[in-house]
């Protein structure tokens with residue numbers, strides 16, 4: 001059975017917000033994927049813009065290496081404003 | 094079972110049944126020590142996401158449950174679709190088409206969620222068509238009158254909501270997210286059904302009788318949608334409540350959900366002026382719940398095993414629709430290939 005490639009679907013719920021992943025669907029090509037995405041994921045005006053991306057074209061980080069992959073950020077607490085000791089009575093800081 | 098899960102497949106459905114419980118326990122204890130491991134995530138009520146490490150039986154249970162849920166959505170289009178061409182007004186027809194289209198959408202959200210577990214949807218459809226995977230037995234009953242469309246929305250979608258709301262917090266991320274989407278859409282389904290019965294119940298004597306007849310026929314099958322009881326003789330049919338609860342797939346037992354549904358629905362029936370076909374139905378002050386009569390579990394097992402009034406018709410219709418649509422899929426693929434080749438030629 002030919003059901004086409006897998007596409008991931010992203011919807012911008014309204015102006016001012018980013019596109020958010022909502023799910024996936026199968027389609028023979030990107031144009032059909034976009035039309036199917038409209039019918040499947042925006043039947044109640046859930047979006048003002050839709051992206052479809054062939055699932056094969058996505059490169060993702062692997063859960064197996066998530067510790068080492070995200071680790072470099074863990075010990076740099078000085079990147080957060082709460083790290084700093086400042087007098088309490090200074091305004092706008 | 095429409096967001097419920099009990100076994101009818103031939104293969105062992107969870108570790109306990111397969112006799113492999115010891116293996117699972119062993120590896121489960123090992124995993125528990127590692128932060129970020131499956132058991133650690135489950136214990137901390139975190140979501141499991143598609144590429145995470147997960148026990149094989151967790152994956153299998155989810156695939157089977159999500160697939161059966163998806164199948165239920167698309168087979169569920171048939172009993173109501175049966176009335177689209179005969180809806181009593183243009184308003185009702187537009188509503189019913191929107192509702193049936195939603196059910197198709199629910200099926201597709203769910204197939205999409207199942208695919209994140211590494212199965213192909215054509216494989217799942219194949220299993221549906223060949224009877225190796227089931228769908229909710231509720232859809233093996235016929236829709237004899239227009240009032241049945243009302244009763245389905247009110248009782249069947251009502252019961253589905255009761256099952257599906259807790260699934261919005263299911264431990265598997267893609268399933269939970271699909272359920273949130275589904276639940277948002279279900280409340281219209283239930284309300285339009287109630288409105289159909291509300292209209293009939295205040296109509297002519299014949300219309301009122303039609304509404305009553307539909308409630309009489311759908312009440313017991315709707316209660317069976319929650320699956321077999323969790324304890325006692327009838328529980329031996331193969332429920333997976335305990336394991337599924339430990340895994341955070343299921344949040345409430347079948348009996349709890351059934352009781353909640355009855356407590357919610359009885360006052361609605363009273364409001365409609367319809368009686369429910371259970372002489373033992375009475376308010377129990379002490380329990381704070383409605384007591385109800387014995388459910389005919391033999392009927393449920395009979396229908397699940399294929400002996401319901403519409404089992405054969407539903408699958409035959411589904412297979413025909415699939416086969417009749419083959420040329421559309423083929424044409425779309427041929428067109429996509431042709432235009433891809435043309436683009437390539439233009440670039441070269």
Ligand SMILES: [Fe+2]
Nearest residue numbers: 166195196199
């Ligand atoms: Fe649905």
Ligand SMILES: [Fe+2]
Nearest residue numbers: 196250279282
């Ligand atoms: Fe529904």
